[in-house]
Amino acid sequence: MSEQYKNITISDVAEALGVSKTTVSRAISGKGRIGEATRQRILEYIEEHDYKPNVIAKGLAQSRTYNICVVMPGNYSLVDLPFFQEIIMGIQEVAGMSEYDILLCTCQENDVAALERIVSNRKVDGVILLRTYVKDAQIELLQSKKLPFVTVGSTDYEHVVQIDHDHESACRELTSIMLMRKMKRIALLGGNDAFVVTKSRYKGFTEAFTSFGREPENELIYMNLESRVQIEKAVEELIDKKADCIICMDDAICSRVLVKLRQEEIHVPQDVRIASFYNSSVLENSTPSITSLSFDVRELGMASCKELLQMIENESVPEKTLLTYEVVLKESTK
Numbered sequence: 001m002s003e004q005y006k007n008i009t010i011s012d013v014a015e016a017l018g019v020s021k022t023t024v025s026r027a028i029s030g031k032g033r034i035g036e037a038t039r040q041r042i043l044e045y046i047e048e049h050d051y052k053p054n055v056i057a058k059g060l061a062q063s064r065t066y067n068i069c070v071v072m073p074g075n076y077s078l079v080d081l082p083f084f085q086e087i088i089m090g091i092q093e094v095a096g097m098s099e100y101d102i103l104l105c106t107c108q109e110n111d112v113a114a115l116e117r118i119v120s121n122r123k124v125d126g127v128i129l130l131r132t133y134v135k136d137a138q139i140e141l142l143q144s145k146k147l148p149f150v151t152v153g154s155t156d157y158e159h160v161v162q163i164d165h166d167h168e169s170a171c172r173e174l175t176s177i178m179l180m181r182k183m184k185r186i187a188l189l190g191g192n193d194a195f196v197v198t199k200s201r202y203k204g205f206t207e208a209f210t211s212f213g214r215e216p217e218n219e220l221i222y223m224n225l226e227s228r229v230q231i232e233k234a235v236e237e238l239i240d241k242k243a244d245c246i247i248c249m250d251d252a253i254c255s256r257v258l259v260k261l262r263q264e265e266i267h268v269p270q271d272v273r274i275a276s277f278y279n280s281s282v283l284e285n286s287t288p289s290i291t292s293l294s295f296d297v298r299e300l301g302m303a304s305c306k307e308l309l310q311m312i313e314n315e316s317v318p319e320k321t322l323l324t325y326e327v328v329l330k331e332s333t334k
Helices: 010-017 021-029 036-048 055-062 078-097 113-120 137-145 167-180 196-211 228-240 251-263 297-312
Strands: 067-073 101-107 126-129 149-152 161-165 186-189 245-248 273-276 291-294 320-323 326-328
Touching: 010 021, 010 036, 021 036, 067 078, 067 113, 067 297, 078 101, 078 297, 101 113, 113 137, 126 137, 126 297, 137 149, 149 297, 161 167, 161 297, 167 186, 167 196, 167 245, 167 273, 167 291, 167 326, 186 228, 228 251, 245 251, 251 273, 297 320
Parallel strands: 067 101, 067 126, 126 149, 149 161, 161 320, 186 245, 245 273, 273 291
Antiparallel strands: 291 326
């Protein structure tokens, strides 16, 4: 292997300069007793032999790994995968420009063993969480370890840097449009209410009713729908209850609702109107086309990575950043 491509280690530096590995470590970290002349000689040697200059030498000199950890939820469904892929592409785009690599791990809601191992072994300089929970073991772990991290999604935990789309305002606006169109019995079908995004969407939905001097009908609200059977049962009940509009919290629920309505020969929008609080490729080819909220998911990934890298550099960042959205009105609510 040519010297140009040889990974420089502390042992290599120590041997070349005739000093101990401890001395090299102290020179690199800036901690411990060491003469200034020796420190400079070591750092100059590292820089001199950094041909690229590469991340290894920079990592040695700055006590960094040049890795960031991206944490995916372990309980995502296949229809969620395009969302996470798009976010990760945005993160990778920004990380690559700063010579950072991504270490991907998955965590269940209350099992953060994999993340704890990565952090404890000092494999990364910072972490991006792709899902937030009302009771969030990930956040609690990272705060205790005092490692820079950013959440994709909002949280009520204090002193957490958050990047999110403005789900609350978006859901309030879309629901308000349905109310302005004189829809009387508006139903809401939602997912796991342990997710903060579910809480935000629900809050936007109820705020729209309040602004119209109305209260949502509790018998038309179904939460924690996580299986096909649960969604189909909810749709059957809503048909019996004469709901004239069904708002789905995400595209996965919406796609199941559409299938069930077709099976029951219920026509959209003639018999019932349909809207979704989140749009993705899952709904692209739906007939009729579905009214939904559109978010730039890649921008979410890029913004989260930019702010994490700023934190790693000890730069100040806003505690919460809300990105924009678009209400896309289509055939399903005519």
